[in-house]
Amino acid sequence: MPFQAVASQRLFQQVAEQVVGLIRSGELPPGTRLPAERDLARKLGVSRPVVREAMIALEISGFVEVKTGTGSYVSDGSPRAGELGDAGPSAFDLLAARRIIEGEIAATAAEMARPADIERLDQALAWYRQESLKGEDSFEADRAFHLGIAEATGNPVLTRTMELLWGDMRGRIFDRLGELTKNSTKLRTNMADHQAIRDAIAGGDGHSARQAMQTHIANVETYFLMDAAEDGTTTQTRNATGGTSRR
Incomplete structure (x- = not known):
């Protein structure tokens, strides 16, 4: 898929807008399963948190459907002419x-x-x-x-x-x-x-x-960053001073 690396400002919004462009162009038709978050993050040169937030922004705007345990799919009723709404802060x-x-x-x-x-x-x-x-x-x-x-x-x-x-x-x-x-x-x-x-x-x-x-x-x-509704998983506590790199 012709994904392109994005700049560092408002990353999740830029990732979401790039996916919207591919949906509108027909590169990603309805029902298409998007790449796994880790793969998409690697293709775009961003972190997984950025991709996770982009998928949520796309879901909120109706472009993508997030299915528990299986991934994110282009919505059958994707608003091709619609706008990517404001999903709020990261x-x-x-x-x-x-x-x-x-x-x-x-x-x-x-x-x-x-x-x-x-x-x-x-x-x-x-x-x-x-x-x-x-x-x-x-x-x-x-x-x-x-x-x-x-x-x-x-x-x-x-x-x-x-x-x-x-x-x-x-x-x-x-x-x-x-x-x-x-x-x-x-x-x-x-x-x-x-x-x-x-x-x-x-x-x-x-x-x-x-x-x-x-x-x-x-x-x-x-x-x-866990899969949706994942339960019974032991939390892997991170270094409190480090957290997750977003770049």
Whole structure:
């Protein structure tokens, strides 16, 4: 297939637009299975996260159908004359920013947190653990825990920064990746990660709090790169300071 390497600015959007061009030209007719993400990433000279996000952007706009366990296909009803819609910010860019910012926020919270702050984190953890929690409520419980950490620093600018980051996480790419990779193993990992972060903050251990937060976000990133709805897979925690290269 005549794929071409792309430039480094807004990579996932450029990859998606290149696929749209091939669909419109007839090079990729309806029903065509697109190359595997790793193969497509190699052809285009980009990372797998970029390709994953491009496929989500194409799915959201109706050009591609992502089928669990089998791959991505050109949609039978692909809008050949349609436009590639705005899928929101890159989920992996958000995670990279969170790994840096929230790691330092957690370390600061470990130095500044009062008993009332720890109690607030415990309440958020209890909310997140509710078995009946789904969808919007699950997101809000997760958000409450992370915002509670920022509030524990006593710095309103850090709290506002966290609010902005979590606002961007309502983007369509982040939401769809969350849906595709939602499973019980991921939920248990998140719960264990949250508990480790809480314990480090409560213990006043800034170094451990930073590492626990960075590990947590690296785990989210790992799940976002798994096949859709993959379950029972052991998370391979990455080096918290390294993460995934996007170039």
